[in-house]
Amino acid sequence: MITVHHLENSRSQRVLWLLEELGLDYEIRAYARDPKTLLAPPALRAVHPLGKSPVITDAGRVVAESGAIVTHLTERCGGALVPAEAEARARYTYWLHYAEGSAMPPLLLKLVFSRLAPASPALVRPLVRAVAGRVLGGFVEPELRRHAAYWEAELADRPWFCGTEFSAADIQMSFPLEAFAARGTGAGPRVTDWLARIHARPAYQRALQRGGPYAYA
Numbered sequence: 320m321i322t323v324h325h326l327e328n329s330r331s332q333r334v335l336w337l338l339e340e341l342g343l344d345y346e347i348r349a350y351a352r353d354p355k356t357l358l359a360p361p362a363l364r365a366v367h368p369l370g371k372s373p374v375i376t377d378a379g380r381v382v383a384e385s386g387a388i389v390t391h392l393t394e395r396c397g398g399a400l401v402p403a404e405a406e407a408r409a410r411y412t413y414w415l416h417y418a419e420g421s422a423m424p425p426l427l428l429k430l431v432f433s434r435l436a437p438a439s440p441a442l443v444r445p446l447v448r449a450v451a452g453r454v455l456g457g458f459v460e461p462e463l464r465r466h467a468a469y470w471e472a473e474l475a476d477r478p479w480f481c482g483t484e485f486s487a488a489d490i491q492m493s494f495p496l497e498a499f500a501a502r503g504t505g506a507g508p509r510v511t512d513w514l515a516r517i518h519a520r521p522a523y524q525r526a527l528q529r530g531g532p533y534a535y536a
Contacts, residue, residue: 321345321392326359326372327352328534330385330494334373335530337389337490339522341396345375347529385494386415389487400487410481414488422495425462429502432459467499467507474509478516485520493517497535 321338325331325347338345350360350372364370367383374383375391382391393401402408432455436448473480480488500506500514517523518536527536 322348322376324348324350324363324366324372324374324376325530326350326363327531329359329372331373332526332530332533332535333385333490333493334375334388334392335526336493336523337392337400337487339525339529340487340490340520341392341399343392343396349531385419385491389415389491393487400485400490402481402484402486404482407482407484407486411486411488414480415491418488418491418495422466422492422499425459425466426495426498426502428459429455429463463499464505467505467510470496471507471509474513478513489513489517494535501535 321343323331323334323338323345325335327350335345335347350363352358353360359370359372361370363372363374366376367374367381369383371383373385373388374381375388376382377391377395382388393399402411432451435451436444439447477483479485480492496506496510496514500510506514527533
């Protein structure tokens with residue numbers, strides 16, 4: 320049995336979705352974020368030393384990191400949801416790594432700098448707000464707009480990120496695009512359409528039912 324160590328409102332939601340798409344049996348061990356820091360609880364460190372989610376256990380093996388989990392599960396199913404055609408396969412490999420390596424860093428920066436001022440002591444809050452505003456306006460927001468334009472262009476000639484067929488790369492891309500749209504940065508029409516189509520997939524809906532409330536759906 321596969322166990323998903325599932326942290327609320329996290330990347331582990333797309334692991335549940337992948338498992339539903341693959342038709343694999345699994346169980347969920349749920350974890351709640353700290354209400355003040357929103358960080359994962361210390362209990363996750365008993366599963367993996369970094370105490371992060373997603374992480375799964377499968378036949379005694381601990382697998383962490385979204386891309387590694389996607390690769391492990393798709394290989395377990397004989398390459399299901401992985402394109403066979405060479406060009407689509409190359410795109411698949413790219414998007415599998417792009418989602419965490421390129422798309423998530425500016426989203427994380429926006430989250431961190433948006434919370435700096437409210438969490439600062441009142442005396443220094445105006446200064447912190449000014450610094451955070453300069454970083455957000457001068458770097459983070461332009462970087463996010465650049466990525467958003469890139470997604471729009473990539474989806475202009477194909478319904479899915481790898482081509483005409485849905486793949487696990489779309490599952491991997493779901494979290495950054497959902498987070499982008501949820502944080503009010505301004506998703507374009509093609510990304511909005513893509514999000515509507517993934518949210519309508521029966522496997523996505525089953526994953527929501529299994530995983531519980533998810534802020535980005």
